[in-house]
Each structure stands twice: as structure tokens, then as C-alpha cells.
Amino acid sequence: MRITVTGATGTQGGAVARLLTERGHEVRRMTRRPNSSTDVYGDFDDPESLRAAFADADGAFLVTPFGVPAETEVRQGKALVDAAADVAHVVFTSATNADRGTGIPHFDTKAEIEGHLRGHPLWTVLGPAAFMAAGGPVALPIPADLKLHVVAPEDIAAMAVLAFEQPERFRDRRIDIASDRLTGPEMAAIRGTEFVEIPLAEAERYSADLAAMFRHHAEIGLDLDVAALHAEFPEIGWHSYANWI
Numbered sequence: 001m002r003i004t005v006t007g008a009t010g011t012q013g014g015a016v017a018r019l020l021t022e023r024g025h026e027v028r029r030m031t032r033r034p035n036s037s038t039d040v041y042g043d044f045d046d047p048e049s050l051r052a053a054f055a056d057a058d059g060a061f062l063v064t065p066f067g068v069p070a071e072t073e074v075r076q077g078k079a080l081v082d083a084a085a086d087v088a089h090v091v092f093t094s095a096t097n098a099d100r101g102t103g104i105p106h107f108d109t110k111a112e113i114e115g116h117l118r119g120h121p122l123w124t125v126l127g128p129a130a131f132m133a134a135g136g137p138v139a140l141p142i143p144a145d146l147k148l149h150v151v152a153p154e155d156i157a158a159m160a161v162l163a164f165e166q167p168e169r170f171r172d173r174r175i176d177i178a179s180d181r182l183t184g185p186e187m188a189a190i191r192g193t194e195f196v197e198i199p200l201a202e203a204e205r206y207s208a209d210l211a212a213m214f215r216h217h218a219e220i221g222l223d224l225d226v227a228a229l230h231a232e233f234p235e236i237g238w239h240s241y242a243n244w245i
């Protein structure tokens with residue numbers, strides 16, 4: 001299959017492009033700074049470049065950037081969906097429970113893009129939890145006893161590649177994904193480091209958007225049954241956090 005992967009120089013797109021290549025698919029890695037024969041130029045603000053990057057592709061993996069204004073993410077996400085209108089299967093990576101009206105800015109933007117994608121003949125939305133991270137102390141604005149859903153980027157990629165390879169299993173579905181669920185102190189113990197609970201007010205000064213997400217995690221929590229997900233997709237070979245570290 002020929003798949004155009006957006007965000008290919010980033011965490012998710014990079015993992016997806018690597019795994020597709022390993023599995024023998026033809027990959028077009030979209031970036032604003034192409035520097036290899038498998039790279040294709042594309043700018044989310046340049047619809048013509050997007051149409052060219054998606055031309056004759058069997059699949060498109062769509063990712064939107066974090067840290068841009070909400071209206072920018074929505075505009076760029078919808079432009080990606082529009083440009084991929086003739087691509088047989090579109091897989092959009094969103095965020096866990098982004099469709100629940102959480103009020104978290106970078107979740108609600110994704111819900112809007114998901115709504116736009118639902119008009120496509122064959123779509124899949126993956127909703128990853130927080131990406132697994134390594135290095136330094138585990139400093140998070142969450143209580144020490146809160147179990148956080150986390151996902152290995154490699155597992156996001158494995159789900160995306162499986163979706164392209166087995167489209168009927170993923171047809172018009174929205175699937176939230178996490179690899180493991182554990183507390184900050186449990187993560188710190190695995191990393192041989194300390195857990196530091198950052199006051200939410202401090203996180204708020206850094207990013208009101210992320211603070212809103214962590215407040216939601218602590219007060220409402222994510223609705224994602226990890227055991228049921230892993231039972232449905234055993235071939236992913238889900239990483240535990242310890243295993244990933």
C-alpha cells in the first residue's frame with residue numbers, strides 16, 4: 001500500500017512511517033523540510049501541497065500540531081481531511097475522550113476535526129492517551145494516587161498500521177488507546193527516580209490547556225478500559241511502562 005504520513009518528523013508520524021516501511025509499504029513522509037527521497041513537501045496551511053502529497057495514496061495518517069491556537073489546529077485538521085477526500089482510508093490521531101465535550105481546548109479542537117472526518121467514506125480515529133516519556137524526575141500536576149493512562153508511541157503506530165492493513169476491522173470507528181495505567185510514583189520507581197507533584201496553579205502558568213487536561217484527569221478521569229482494548233487487539237504486543245522504559 002502507498003501511505004502518506006503527516007507529522008512524519010514527529011513522535012507519532014515518525015513511528016508510523018518506520019513501522020509501515022518495515023512492513024513493506026510505500027511511505028510518503030510529509031514534512032515542511034523534505035531531505036530524503038521518501039519525504040514529500042507538505043504544509044498544513046498550503047492545501048495545494050497537501051493535495052499533491054495525498055495524490056494516488058491508498059491511506060493517509062493525519063496528525064495535528066500541539067501548541068498552536070485552537071482555530072489554527074481546527075483549520076489545519078479540516079484542511080488535511082479535505083485534501084485527503086479521495087484517499088481510500090484516512091486514520092486521524094486525536095486524543096483519548098476528545099469526543100466527550102471535556103472543555104479541554106486541545107481535545108475540543110480534535111472533536112471538531114473528528115466531526116469533519118465522519119463524512120469520509122472510510123475513516124478511523126485513534127485516541128491516544130499521554131505518551132510514555134523517559135528521563136528526569138516524574139513531575140506532573142496530578143495526585144500521587146491517580147492512575148494515569150499512558151501509551152507507547154510504538155503502540156499507536158502498531159494500531160495505525162493494523163488499521164491500514166485490516167480496514168474492515170477499523171471502518172468508521174473511534175478507538176481510544178492506552179498501553180498501561182499507573183501512578184506517578186509507580187512510573188518514578190520504574191525509572192529509578194522521584195515523583196514530584198507540581199501544584200496545578202504552577203502548571204496553569206505554563207499552559208492553561210495542559211492544566212485543564214490534568215484537572216480533568218484528577219476530577220473526572222479518562223473512560224478507557226485498557227484490558228478490553230488489549231483483549232480486542234492482542235496482536236499489538238502492548239508495551240507495559242516498565243517494558244517500554
Ligand SMILES: NC(=O)c1ccc[n+]([C@@H]2O[C@H](COP(=O)([O-])OP(=O)(O)OC[C@H]3O[C@@H](n4cnc5c(N)ncnc54)[C@H](OP(=O)(O)O)[C@@H]3O)[C@@H](O)[C@H]2O)c1
Binds near residue numbers: 033128
Ligand atoms: N504528547 C502527548 O502525550 C499527546 C497525547 C495525545 C495526543 N497528543 C497530540 O499529538 C499531536 C502531536 O503529535 P506528535 O507529538 O506526534 O507531533 P510532534 O512530535 O510534536 O511533531 C509535530 C509534527 O507535525 C508537523 N507539522 C507541524 N506543523 C505543520 C505544518 N504547518 N505543516 C506540515 N507539518 C506540520 C511537523 O513536521 P515538520 O516540522 O517536519 O514540518 C512534525 O512532524 C498533538 O495534536 C497533541 O495534542 C499528544
